[in-house]
Amino acid sequence: MRYLPHTPDDIETMLKTVGVNSVDELFSAIPEDCRSKTSLDLPLPLSEWELNARIDELAATMAIPPDYKVFMGAGSYEHYIPATVSFLLSRSEFMTSYTPYQPELSQGTLQAIFEYQTLTARLLGMEVANASQYDGASSLAEALLMAVRITRKKTVAVSSLIHPNYRRVLETYLAPTEYPIIELPYLEDGTTDLDAIKNRDDLAAVAVQSPNFLGCIEDLQLAAQKAQDKKALFVVSFTEPLAYGLYKSPGSFGADICCGEGQSLGIPRSFGGPALGMFAAKKKYVRNMPGRLVGQTVDSEGRRGFVLTLATREQHIRREKATSNICTNHSLCALAAAIYMATLGQTGIKELARLNFDKTEYLKNQLKAAGHEIPFERSTFNEFVVKFPKNFENTYEKLLEKKIVAGLPISRFYPELSHHYLLCVTETVSKKDMDAFVKEVRT
Amino acid sequence: MKENLGATGLIFNESLLWEKGKKGRTGFSMPPSDVDPGKADKTLIGDGPDFPDLSEVDVVRHYIRLSQWNFSVDSGTYPLGSCTMKYNPKTNERQAGQPGFASAHPLLPPSLSQGALKLMFELEQFLTEITGMDAATLQPAAGAHGELTGMLIIYAYHKSKGSPRTKIIVPDTAHGTNPASAALCGYRSVPVKSNPDGILAPEDVARIMDEDTAGIMVTNPNTLGLFEENIKQIADIVHAKGGLVYGDGANMNAVMGIVRMGEIGLDVLHLNLHKTFSTPHGGGGPGSGPVCVRRELEPFLPVPRVIEENGQYVLSEDLPQSIGKIHAFYGNVGILIRAYSYILSMGAEYLKKASQLAVLNANYIKEGLRDIFHLAYDRVCMHECVFSDKNQQAHGVTTLDIVKRLMDYGFHPPTIYFPLVVPGAIMIEPTETESMEDIDRLIDALKAIAGEAEKSPQLLHEAPHNCKRKRLDETSAARKPCLTG
Numbered sequence: 063m064r065y066l067p068h069t070p071d072d073i074e075t076m077l078k079t080v081g082v083n084s085v086d087e088l089f090s091a092i093p094e095d096c097r098s099k100t101s102l103d104l105p106l107p108l109s110e111w112e113l114n115a116r117i118d119e120l121a122a123t124m125a126i127p128p129d130y131k132v133f134m135g136a137g138s139y140e141h142y143i144p145a146t147v148s149f150l151l152s153r154s155e156f157m158t159s160y161t162p163y164q165p166e167l168s169q170g171t172l173q174a175i176f177e178y179q180t181l182t183a184r185l186l187g188m189e190v191a192n193a194s195q196y197d198g199a200s201s202l203a204e205a206l207l208m209a210v211r212i213t214r215k216k217t218v219a220v221s222s223l224i225h226p227n228y229r230r231v232l233e234t235y236l237a238p239t240e241y242p243i244i245e246l247p248y249l250e251d252g253t254t255d256l257d258a259i260k261n262r263d264d265l266a267a268v269a270v271q272s273p274n275f276l277g278c279i280e281d282l283q284l285a286a287q288k289a290q291d292k293k294a295l296f297v298v299s300f301t302e303p304l305a306y307g308l309y310k311s312p313g314s315f316g317a318d319i320c321c322g323e324g325q326s327l328g329i330p331r332s333f334g335g336p337a338l339g340m341f342a343a344k345k346k347y348v349r350n351m352p353g354r355l356v357g358q359t360v361d362s363e364g365r366r367g368f369v370l371t372l373a374t375r376e377q378h379i380r381r382e383k384a385t386s387n388i389c390t391n392h393s394l395c396a397l398a399a400a401i402y403m404a405t406l407g408q409t410g411i412k413e414l415a416r417l418n419f420d421k422t423e424y425l426k427n428q429l430k431a432a433g434h435e436i437p438f439e440r441s442t443f444n445e446f447v448v449k450f451p452k453n454f455e456n457t458y459e460k461l462l463e464k465k466i467v468a469g470l471p472i473s474r475f476y477p478e479l480s481h482h483y484l485l486c487v488t489e490t491v492s493k494k495d496m497d498a499f500v501k502e503v504r505t
Numbered sequence: 506m507k508e509n510l511g512a513t514g515l516i517f518n519e520s521l522l523w524e525k526g527k528k529g530r531t532g533f534s535m536p537p538s539d540v541d542p543g544k545a546d547k548t549l550i551g552d553g554p555d556f557p558d559l560s561e562v563d564v565v566r567h568y569i570r571l572s573q574w575n576f577s578v579d580s581g582t583y584p585l586g587s588c589t590m591k592y593n594p595k596t597n598e599r600q601a602g603q604p605g606f607a608s609a610h611p612l613l614p615p616s617l618s619q620g621a622l623k624l625m626f627e628l629e630q631f632l633t634e635i636t637g638m639d640a641a642t643l644q645p646a647a648g649a650h651g652e653l654t655g656m657l658i659i660y661a662y663h664k665s666k667g668s669p670r671t672k673i674i675v676p677d678t679a680h681g682t683n684p685a686s687a688a689l690c691g692y693r694s695v696p697v698k699s700n701p702d703g704i705l706a707p708e709d710v711a712r713i714m715d716e717d718t719a720g721i722m723v724t725n726p727n728t729l730g731l732f733e734e735n736i737k738q739i740a741d742i743v744h745a746k747g748g749l750v751y752g753d754g755a756n757m758n759a760v761m762g763i764v765r766m767g768e769i770g771l772d773v774l775h776l777n778l779h780k781t782f783s784t785p786h787g788g789g790g791p792g793s794g795p796v797c798v799r800r801e802l803e804p805f806l807p808v809p810r811v812i813e814e815n816g817q818y819v820l821s822e823d824l825p826q827s828i829g830k831i832h833a834f835y836g837n838v839g840i841l842i843r844a845y846s847y848i849l850s851m852g853a854e855y856l857k858k859a860s861q862l863a864v865l866n867a868n869y870i871k872e873g874l875r876d877i878f879h880l881a882y883d884r885v886c887m888h889e890c891v892f893s894d895k896n897q898q899a900h901g902v903t904t905l906d907i908v909k910r911l912m913d914y915g916f917h918p919p920t921i922y923f924p925l926v927v928p929g930a931i932m933i934e935p936t937e938t939e940s941m942e943d944i945d946r947l948i949d950a951l952k953a954i955a956g957e958a959e960k961s962p963q964l965l966h967e968a969p970h971n972c973k974r975k976r977l978d979e980t981s982a983a984r985k986p987c988l989t990g
Contacts, residue, residue: 067940107852120620121605154579155572161789166972170575171788196646199833234829310551334611334834336791359982378681387685394787405532407558423543493539
């Protein structure tokens, strides 16, 4: 086996040094009745070439662009990923290193994460960002737990237009503590109805997502004001951070915590993971923040360097009193996002965001012209909802056969929205593909 | 002695990203627009983030230079105890990078995602076979996430029996994530000390186990690198009071094909695919922390679950007692593909051999260094061994000094000051992928350092000497945090 370097001679020499006669004797501390009597029932080892064939066979069954035209986002987006991102990520020094607990020989990872924190804070308009978390869903849960810690209040108000899966993960996280979750309904224009918080003084946080699950840009100014009036923290979630290349950032409206999914920033969709939990907050809350943080310092000769810092919040020091049980971050995904953001630059991210918007508007207008209803009139970024005719389920199936995925039917999340589909258009979708799609669904 | 592995060479200084670049540069190939500009609401439009504009060459040089300041498994021995820094096979990267997986949208109908679902279904089967458990979830994104999932399952189980209970037993050798994960479920950790042999004594567990205690969290082999010999008895004690046994599988690399945790009384077990199953650590993630359970707990696993129906793989939400979702989608599928590829490459035979060699390597190091460094528990160890700085303290040299000096010799330091039960701990886990020669070099280096500690301790106090940076001021970093530039 090519990963195991020991020759029979090596093993013999080493056993002799250890003072045992056999490898089995090394396991003598394991009581006889704890040892497995049978060998594992697993497939026989594959050669590298057999493995390639096996994986290729599985991969070939998957429906992917450009073969399929996938007009679907809903928390997982197709964007072009420059070759530089994958190339740099595959550097062994980044990929096969551990958490930078020994800073003197981990300065590469540490500076890269410090830069990621900075670019993330700038993108979201926030003061500080952590070194990343698992995904958008767990970040939302961590944000609301953080709000509970800060305000010492227990109820959280959560927009029903936050990604339904994120809300489900939140429910899972909060189940044992039984912190009440108030679900905020939505208005006709596709934004959150904040009326329900009017008479509440027990709220730890008010959380909305923008762009929200229907693709609509929330009125963050209004939501921030209403949350502040109730002395609740204002939490903004997101699934598509590229939107902040075009629209004003959550931080510019005074968000206390801003968290979401960064998969759009140079990370392949990979059937939903690994992704990138982006997490940022106001500086005054930093000691209540979960997750790792990299800070700038100097070495013994006064030269700039970076270290993991504020570890006293973390589980390996604080154990059960930690701000979170999070140990690892998604460092390599954060690195991908940093490289991607650096590659785009301010000029590039604005242009790319605008391109996503323009293409989406094109499809929206074409569908309108083709006789379909766009039920929510609020501004959108690269996703929007369309209401198709009653018998559209059949058309949807037929389109799948033609390798067109006509968005995501959202009635499974919002039963009142039958025949409503969430569509997504990014820079990877051509006018030609959109025209072909519209032609198929023309009424 | 052979030539020192650690050498100095020309590396580059590199400024921060925003100290470079010029407005008007770009590193991105912008697709041309084929549509007319849309009408945007001007009141919502922002100025865009203050990012530097860099060329492609700027970006590439920046990150290549940064990469050269890192130590990695691919550059040398990385004996971090409890972290299992084994070699990360390159073929696994090829497999996870296949466009069929990398470009797959998670919400496509299952009929269009059969390959990924089949892979996940089979991986669950492999993991339950290896652990001797009955069912698994692949959703947790990391070990600590797996612990949380496991604790939520235990909580839901007890709740279904009437009361969720309020306490959980956590040994003093446990990873810090254990009590932190339990706390998220509202459980109060009840500590239990290991005995003079470094393992848990059944009577100590019996003394504190009661009907308000949800169970015990055990790491086996434990963080001293010792097998919990009394595990079956302890499990019986916990079960007798209606409790459950949670296993932290961080150290599973010692016992693949040798011990199946489901057969020795464990009810819930998380695995770290980034440790035992060779997926890269990525500078701190992404990892993956699947949770395996016994049949009785299967109804509580997260949804959706991959099931097989008439030769087709589908996602089922039909699990009324489930704890719910723990990940936005199905977990870190890209990591699952790597672990699946590893298991298929190894098969039963080489997985077992990997564990055997991991244990052989650890014991070989233990023998090689036992006369030099104080051995906290002088017993046959499993996959890691724990020394301390007790012998070197006479020269004013600490664990920190020793491991910082080890960097100059071309090795990554072991885990230090953990487990907490050994003051000044030096915890070495070589893993099976280090050859005898590599380990001999590590032993020689540590011996040489022990010699230096006696003759020229200053050399150690000021180490490392050959790294990009000397020791960093962590105190002022924490006192006046500078977290963004």
